[in-house]
Amino acid sequence: MKKFFDDVLTRAKKFYSTLLATLREIFDEAAYARFLNRAGMVSSSESYAAFRREFEEAKMRRPKCC
Amino acid sequence: MNKPLVFLGWGVVAVLGAIAVGTVALHRGEPINALWLVIAAACCYSLGYRFYSGFIANKILGLDSLRATPAERLENGRDFLVTNKWVVFGHHFAAIAGPGPLVGPVLAAQFGYLPGTMWVLAGAVFAGCVQDFVILLFSVRRDGKSLTEMAKDEIGRVGGFVAYVAVISILIILLGVAALIVVNALKASPWGTFTIAMTMPIAVLMGVYLRRIRPGKVLEVSALGFVLVMAAIWGGQYVSQHEALARAFTFSAPALAILIMVYGFAASALPVWLLLAPRDYLSTFVKLGTIALLAVGIVVLHPTLHMPALTRFVDGTGPVFAGKIFPFAFITIACGAISGFHALISSGTTPKLIARETQTRMVGYGAMMAESAVAVMAIIAACVMQPGIYFAINSPAGVVGQAPATAAATISSWGFPVTAADMQALAHAVGEQTLYNRTGGAPAFAVGMAHIFSHSLGGETLMALWYHFAIMFEALFILTILDAGTRVARFMVQDALGHIYKPLGRTSWYPSILATSALIVGAWGYFLWQGVKDPLGGINSLWPLFGISNQLLATVALCVATTIIIKMHRAKYAAVTLVPLMWLVAVTFTASWHKMFDPDPRVGFLAQARALAAGPTSGATVRLIFNNRLDAAVTGVLVVMVTLVLAESLRQWLGILSGAREVRMKESPFVRTRFVEERG
Numbered sequence: 001m002k003k004f005f006d007d008v009l010t011r012a013k014k015f016y017s018t019l020l021a022t023l024r025e026i027f028d029e030a031a032y033a034r035f036l037n038r039a040g041m042v043s044s045s046e047s048y049a050a051f052r053r054e055f056e057e058a059k060m061r062r063p064k065c066c
Numbered sequence: 067m068n069k070p071l072v073f074l075g076w077g078v079v080a081v082l083g084a085i086a087v088g089t090v091a092l093h094r095g096e097p098i099n100a101l102w103l104v105i106a107a108a109c110c111y112s113l114g115y116r117f118y119s120g121f122i123a124n125k126i127l128g129l130d131s132l133r134a135t136p137a138e139r140l141e142n143g144r145d146f147l148v149t150n151k152w153v154v155f156g157h158h159f160a161a162i163a164g165p166g167p168l169v170g171p172v173l174a175a176q177f178g179y180l181p182g183t184m185w186v187l188a189g190a191v192f193a194g195c196v197q198d199f200v201i202l203l204f205s206v207r208r209d210g211k212s213l214t215e216m217a218k219d220e221i222g223r224v225g226g227f228v229a230y231v232a233v234i235s236i237l238i239i240l241l242g243v244a245a246l247i248v249v250n251a252l253k254a255s256p257w258g259t260f261t262i263a264m265t266m267p268i269a270v271l272m273g274v275y276l277r278r279i280r281p282g283k284v285l286e287v288s289a290l291g292f293v294l295v296m297a298a299i300w301g302g303q304y305v306s307q308h309e310a311l312a313r314a315f316t317f318s319a320p321a322l323a324i325l326i327m328v329y330g331f332a333a334s335a336l337p338v339w340l341l342l343a344p345r346d347y348l349s350t351f352v353k354l355g356t357i358a359l360l361a362v363g364i365v366v367l368h369p370t371l372h373m374p375a376l377t378r379f380v381d382g383t384g385p386v387f388a389g390k391i392f393p394f395a396f397i398t399i400a401c402g403a404i405s406g407f408h409a410l411i412s413s414g415t416t417p418k419l420i421a422r423e424t425q426t427r428m429v430g431y432g433a434m435m436a437e438s439a440v441a442v443m444a445i446i447a448a449c450v451m452q453p454g455i456y457f458a459i460n461s462p463a464g465v466v467g468q469a470p471a472t473a474a475a476t477i478s479s480w481g482f483p484v485t486a487a488d489m490q491a492l493a494h495a496v497g498e499q500t501l502y503n504r505t506g507g508a509p510a511f512a513v514g515m516a517h518i519f520s521h522s523l524g525g526e527t528l529m530a531l532w533y534h535f536a537i538m539f540e541a542l543f544i545l546t547i548l549d550a551g552t553r554v555a556r557f558m559v560q561d562a563l564g565h566i567y568k569p570l571g572r573t574s575w576y577p578s579i580l581a582t583s584a585l586i587v588g589a590w591g592y593f594l595w596q597g598v599k600d601p602l603g604g605i606n607s608l609w610p611l612f613g614i615s616n617q618l619l620a621t622v623a624l625c626v627a628t629t630i631i632i633k634m635h636r637a638k639y640a641a642v643t644l645v646p647l648m649w650l651v652a653v654t655f656t657a658s659w660h661k662m663f664d665p666d667p668r669v670g671f672l673a674q675a676r677a678l679a680a681g682p683t684s685g686a687t688v689r690l691i692f693n694n695r696l697d698a699a700v701t702g703v704l705v706v707m708v709t710l711v712l713a714e715s716l717r718q719w720l721g722i723l724s725g726a727r728e729v730r731m732k733e734s735p736f737v738r739t740r741f742v743e744e745r746g
Contacts, residue, residue, distance in 0.1 A: 048281035
């Protein structure tokens, strides 16, 4: 029984982390984290502004479906 | 798992699916429960994914998990990035799911629930999912190239040019029709207009929070924005009851159209990310949340569908839009069954994120199945209403009359009883002055959604709140599509103009930004204005035009896919893309012919122009005549261009199959993945 609950808990944790990762990707939080990592910066008002400048043009070119 | 058990499991799914599809298709007379549609869809998708997409993946495409994808080979931390398959799935679904799978099925419900449901299920499993899957894989094997680049490389210059023009045309028509849906949903609705207006200061507040208080915490601020939007919806009822405030937020359709055009221009030309980016996030947040909520609501409530399986309007005399079930049901529902626009997403961001080829099946085929499920939910939302109410909301004044009593009498005479008192009670329940002539699909969907939500959560007292929540949800993400689409089209035009005069191609050169933004907004604004002024409500002419252009783009995508399959020496399996291609050619070309040359003025653009010319002449009539001729010309140009791509493709196929033409495929060379050990 304990094994069963452990298994369920592990799966639930995995589901939660995948869902969170998906949402972070859709909402560009992951892209910002990658930007900080690549630029060697810490999160701040300035670094977020720099990220938006770099990211905006690429994002603007992506079509959204009807 | 042991084989007989698996066999038995799939056998049960197949039998259950057959019973559900049979019930949906053959049940007549008594209303049917929506769960039959849900079960039929779930079984069809499961079988389609497990067997049909498996067959395509193994027998035709030969997905190779050892082959490195562009995300791995060209990884740069920005565009190209190895990403978890579920994350890519979510990202891809968020990009392909728009208002199309919600609006199209609602409009097509005028034929009854059966034609839309069957087309959504069969179209998705055999055409839409296949298109998205194969285009995604072919783009992955070509370093993430776009559809227009692949069309140029594999079919020839004509293919590339036509794909480019088709994309621009679709964008313009889509933006025009999307704006019209918002106008029709918000006209004379102070509550709805107030809520949408409030999303602007909320978005700016979110922008300041993101920039100054908690940089980059988008999920957190989106949740906060959502709470504020809900507060705005709540506050909207007081605005609608306050005389002066209600007057300030009540706009006519032409006034709203002008405001939306100004908004579109500002969004494209001005550096207003503080407003647009947070609104985009808010819109995505609301969209994903609402779709999930609607799915839960349908399963919990499992409502009864009051719309019959087939209505008398299969003969082409429908009030929502004119035209027979074939071909018009199949161009009215594009997204949800097959949408050419998806090929742009499948050859855009997504191929650059795929970690291994084998994941293209789940992302390409699977995400389209999810979108198709959204379309099934829209059919359910439209069909839970009494048919009389559905037709009263969706029929233009030009068809049923302006006065409530006349409209109700006309609709009742079709065999769908409704009274002016019913409509007044419903309008009162949702906090509106009237629900007549709300063409465009969005208000009808909102009423259906409010019905489902209020019956599963909150009861009748919350009906008005749920209705305005649904209107806000639709208007918000249509406006997001408007600003994103205008910018994408502006970039495409700038790229093309850059070949003529270099500075015009610079996306930071202001004269070019202003000129191209004005050009794009002027183009879709023209279609919007035409729709607003159309006595038949605009949707009758614009939605089919959008459907035709979208399906013609799918035709181009399937030409590219078939060409590549033949070049891969898999000609014996080419039917998987060739059959949907032939179906789309039959549908789009027949629809185009009807829209151009049908002698019925409600169907044919030229017939309507002739009918108007025969009547009394005024400034408005001259403009309507011109608009009809323009719509006919646009349809004609699109058809001619796609015919050229078809002819060019056919020449390629015959040349290759007869051995007269050398096979030249522009695939990236095989590189073995460095993750091979990890993959075991």
